[in-house]
Amino acid sequence: MDLLAHLAAFTATAEEVSFSRAADRLEIAQPLLSRRIKSLEAYFGGQLFDRSRRQVAVTEFGTSLLPYARDVLERAERLDQAARSARAARTRVVGVPAHCAPVALAGVLRAGTEHGTTLAVRELPPQQRQSGLSEGSLAYALLRVAPERATLRVPLGLAGARQLARRTLHLEDLRPPRGVAGLPILALEEDELPYAQDRLARAAARAGLPETLLRPAGPAAAALADTLAGRARLLCAEPFARQHGASWTPLADPSLHRGYEVGASESHGETGEVPQWLAEALAEVTR
Numbered sequence: 001m002d003l004l005a006h007l008a009a010f011t012a013t014a015e016e017v018s019f020s021r022a023a024d025r026l027e028i029a030q031p032l033l034s035r036r037i038k039s040l041e042a043y044f045g046g047q048l049f050d051r052s053r054r055q056v057a058v059t060e061f062g063t064s065l066l067p068y069a070r071d072v073l074e075r076a077e078r079l080d081q082a083a084r085s086a087r088a089a090r091t092r093v094v095g096v097p098a099h100c101a102p103v104a105l106a107g108v109l110r111a112g113t114e115h116g117t118t119l120a121v122r123e124l125p126p127q128q129r130q131s132g133l134s135e136g137s138l139a140y141a142l143l144r145v146a147p148e149r150a151t152l153r154v155p156l157g158l159a160g161a162r163q164l165a166r167r168t169l170h171l172e173d174l175r176p177p178r179g180v181a182g183l184p185i186l187a188l189e190e191d192e193l194p195y196a197q198d199r200l201a202r203a204a205a206r207a208g209l210p211e212t213l214l215r216p217a218g219p220a221a222a223a224l225a226d227t228l229a230g231r232a233r234l235l236c237a238e239p240f241a242r243q244h245g246a247s248w249t250p251l252a253d254p255s256l257h258r259g260y261e262v263g264a265s266e267s268h269g270e271t272g273e274v275p276q277w278l279a280e281a282l283a284e285v286t287r
Contacts, residue, residue, distance in 0.1 A: 001039055001040075001043065003072075004072070004073065004076055005036065006036045006037075006039060006040045006043075007040070007069045007072055007073055008026060008073060009022065009026065009028075009033050009036040009037055009040070010036075010037060010040055010048060010062070010065075010066070010069050011066065011069050011070055011073060012025050012026055012033075013033070013037060013049065013056065014048075014049075014058050014062065014066055017055060017056055017057075018055075018056060019033060019034060019037075019056060037049065044061075044065065046059075046061040046062075047059050047061060047062070048061065048062035048065070049062060090118070091118045091119070091120050092112075092117060092118065092119055092120070092139035092140065093119075093120045093121075093122055093132075093137065093138050093139055093140075094108060094119055094120070094121050094122070094138065094139065094140045094141065094278075094282070095121075095122055095124045095128070095129035095132050095133065095138040095140070095141035095142065096108075096121050096122070096123055096124070096129075096141075096142050096282070096285055097123065097124075097126070097129075097142060097190050097285075097286075098123045098124070098125065098188075098189065098190060098220070099123070099188075099190075099220060099240055100121075100123060100285050101239055101243065101285075104284045104285045104287070105121050105285065107281055107284055107285075108121055108278070108281045108282060108284075108285060109121065111277050111278065111280075111281040112278070112281075114277075115275065115277050115278075117275075117278075119278075122138070124141075125189050125190070125192075126143070126144040126189075126190060126192075126193055127193075129141040129142065129143060129144075130143055130144075130263075133263050133264075133265050134265075136265050138265060139264065139265050140262060140263065140264050140265070140274060140278060140282075141262070141263050142260045142261075142262060142263075142282055142285065142286065143260065143261050143262070143263045144190075144193055144196075144258065144259065144260060145259045145260065145261050146195065146255075146259050147254060147255065147257045147258065147259035148254075148255065148259070149259065150258075150259025150260055150261055151260070151261050151262070152259070152260040152261065152262075152282075152283055152286050153254075153257055153258070153259055153260075154237050154257060154258040154259075154260065154286045154287070155237065155238065155250045155251070155254075155257050156191070156235060156236070156237060156250070156251050156256055156257045156258055157169060157235075157236070157237075157238060157241070157248050157249050157250035157251050158174075158185065158233040158234065158235060158236075158248070158249055158251070159227050159233065159234040159235075159236050159240070159241035159244075159246035159247065159248045160183075160227060160230070160233050160234075160246060160247050160248075160249075161227065161228055161229065161230040161246070161247070162230070162247055163247035163249070164247070164249045166249065167249075168249065168250050168251070168252040169249045169250065169251055169252060170207070170251075170252050170253075171203055171204055171206075171207035171209055171251070171253070172207040172208060172209075174207070174209060174213075174233075175207060175208045175209055176210075182209070182210065182213055183213070183230075183231070183232055183233050184212075184213050184214075184215045184231075184232045184233070185204075185209075185213050185214050185215070185232070185233050185234075185235055186215055186216070186217035186218075186223045186226070186227070186232050186233070186234050186235060187200070187214065187215070187216055187217055187235045188217045188220060188223070188234070188235065188236060189216075189217070190258070191235055191258070192216060196256075196258075197214075199255055199256055200214060200235075200256055201214060203253055203255075203256060217234065217235075224244050224246070227246055228244070228245065228246060234246070236248075237258065237286075238250070239287065258286075260286055262274045262278070262279050262282050
């Protein structure tokens, strides 16, 4: 038995002095309200209303229980309000890729404030964003997915010390002459995912690039130093390259680009749904 719903039927009938008006007030059918009253009488072992008169009257037994019924309902309402307040006040952590532009992250925090939600952003590698969402340490996260099924797509390209004389870059354009080592292509941690590495390796093999040219970038600062010194090319998105003064040319193959979707946790009271305002703010983070 839903005790709160049954107590609500009891108190509403006592206050309205009418089964029909009480049912209208609770927005339920009158037969359902009558069944709840009868179930409550059976539960307490006594008649709550005298139905022998033309007008419904609370019995002496019902009168003795009515203050306690009201008290239970009031306490339940206060508990519900406290739970809503606690949910609203709790900080929700959002997992985002490393090296996001500070102005974009500030936009996410500002959007949360505007919608009455306290947010904190945490820059994490792709695998940790996925696991954090599953474990509940993150409320929301930007998750890497294949670009062809992504809601957010970010073109990837190669950053270098000099601007290449082409609008888009095919990997075969980077094939070094015979006997020349060629510049290594460094992949940041954001792109060190099995499916992304496999796609890049297969595309490089089709282009005739030596497998040894594809390397993990390691610390971003060191990779940028090598890139700006002309000792390497860095696989990255355009904002990251421009932010650090490197030239950038997009890859022509869209299957090598980054794909994202915004995920939500279903742990710790989260609904598993992403508010539209948050999805729009996080879309700016990927640009």
